[in-house]
Amino acid sequence: MAGVQFVDTPAGRIEYRWAGSALRDAALPVLVFLHEGLGCVTLWKDFPDQVAQATGLPALVYSRIGYGGSSACALPRPITYMHDEGEAGLPDLLAALGIQSHILIGHSDGASISLIYAGAKERDGLQGVAVMAPHVFCEDVSVRSIRAADKAYAEGDLKARLAKYHGDNVDCAFRGWCDSWLNPEFHHWNIEAYVDRIKVPVVVIQGEDDEYGTAAQVESIRQRTAAETLLIPGCGHSPQRDQPAATLKALTGFIHSLGF
Numbered sequence: 001m002a003g004v005q006f007v008d009t010p011a012g013r014i015e016y017r018w019a020g021s022a023l024r025d026a027a028l029p030v031l032v033f034l035h036e037g038l039g040c041v042t043l044w045k046d047f048p049d050q051v052a053q054a055t056g057l058p059a060l061v062y063s064r065i066g067y068g069g070s071s072a073c074a075l076p077r078p079i080t081y082m083h084d085e086g087e088a089g090l091p092d093l094l095a096a097l098g099i100q101s102h103i104l105i106g107h108s109d110g111a112s113i114s115l116i117y118a119g120a121k122e123r124d125g126l127q128g129v130a131v132m133a134p135h136v137f138c139e140d141v142s143v144r145s146i147r148a149a150d151k152a153y154a155e156g157d158l159k160a161r162l163a164k165y166h167g168d169n170v171d172c173a174f175r176g177w178c179d180s181w182l183n184p185e186f187h188h189w190n191i192e193a194y195v196d197r198i199k200v201p202v203v204v205i206q207g208e209d210d211e212y213g214t215a216a217q218v219e220s221i222r223q224r225t226a227a228e229t230l231l232i233p234g235c236g237h238s239p240q241r242d243q244p245a246a247t248l249k250a251l252t253g254f255i256h257s258l259g260f
Contacts, residue, residue, distance in 0.1 A: 004041060004069065009092045012071030015041055016062035016097075020052025029101040029127050029260060031059040032094070034110030036133075036238070037177035040068030042165050047240045047248075051105070054252045057260060062093065066172035068165060077176040079186050082109060086116025086194075091123075100125040103255060107132045108212065108237065109177065112191060115221070118202075119194030128201040128258045130251055132239045133210055136220050137190040138181075142212045146181045153178070195224045202227035203254040207235030207242055228254065 004017050020031075033048045035041075040063040052059040064085060066073030078084070090113065094102065102125055106114035111134035118129050135142065152158040153174055163170040180186060202225045204218050221227050230250050232243045239247040 006069075007093070007096050009089070009096050011065050011089055011092065014062055014065070014071075014093055014096075015069035016060060016093075017041055019048040019059040019061055020055075020057060026100065028057055029103045029125075030099050031055070031057050031255075032090075032099070032102050032104050033059060033061045034090070034104060034106035034113050035063070035067070036108035036110055037181075038162060038173055039063075039107065039110070040070075040165050040173070042068060044240075047244065048105075050244070050248055051251055051255075054248060055255045055260065057103075057255070060097070060099065064089065066169055066176050068169065069167070070169070072169055073172045073176055075172060075175055075179075077180050079180050079183050079189060081176065081180055082112050082191070083116055086113045087120050090117050101127060103127045103130065103258065103260075105130045105132075105251065106134070107240065108135070112136065115198065116191055116194050118200060119191075119197040122199060126200050127260070128203075128254065129198065130203045130205070130254055131221070132205045132247065133207065133213060133237050134204060134217055134221065135213055136192050136195055136217055138187050139213055139216070141214060143181065143187075145211045146178055150178050150182065192220060192224065195221055198225050201254075201258060203250065204229045205239050205247060205250050206231055207237060207239055208233050209235060210237045212237045 041061050048059045048061045063070040104114040111131035114129050166173045204221050204227050206218050218229050222229050235242040
């Protein structure tokens with residue numbers, strides 16, 4: 001995998017790397033990968049490289065503030081943290097790196113951030129949005145699974161395992177995500193109004209056995225955007241890890257359908 005680099009943004013220093021061709025053609029979009037609530041550059045492993053190779057497009061993989069090797073965040077995070085990222089953090093990063101034409105590929109929290117970004121306003125250069133295991137509203141199943149993760153972090157080895165990827169940011173990464181979702185006010189969190197305003201093509205990929213969300217998330221997005229949808233059997237919350245071949249095929253097909 002290509003080496004990690006850093007760029008300064010108004011929110012702080014962002015860790016990122018390029019996958020695929022380092023020679024960027026202005027006529028072609030950049031695939032922008034947005035990680036899950038506990039993810040970072042390294043936790044994507046080589047999946048972005050596979051998508052970049054299959055499509056012939058360059059890909060940007062980055063760690064949001066509070067994750068991986070990026071700057072730390074202030075705790076507690078506001079329950080609007082995904083709104084903040086979609087409306088300010090992501091646009092600032094794209095501007096800092098001079099990225100114009102782009103396709104978003106988001107997983108879990110990163111999927112929700114992608115939808116917020118696309119629906120907040122019309123985005124110059126945005127060609128399409130691919131979301132894996134997105135959340136558009138809070139479900140009880142999500143809260144139950146996050147409570148279980150909270151216990152594993154406090155009493156088990158989850159903190160030690162995450163520290164291998166996040167280092168000094170491990171509490172920012174976990175507590176920023178977990179404590180927001182477990183805040184009673186988060187029960188009212190909903191981004192369907194953003195989805196209503198999306199004007200670009202969308203594909204939704206979700207595992208049939210997703211432990212953090214139900215097919216109701218997929219159906220909500222489909223009804224609001226006429227999105228392509230794929231429910232993958234034998235797949236949990238992380239399609240790119242649980243069923244990488246099917247996920248790669250779906251993403252590649254979607255990107256080709258956009259004309260690239």
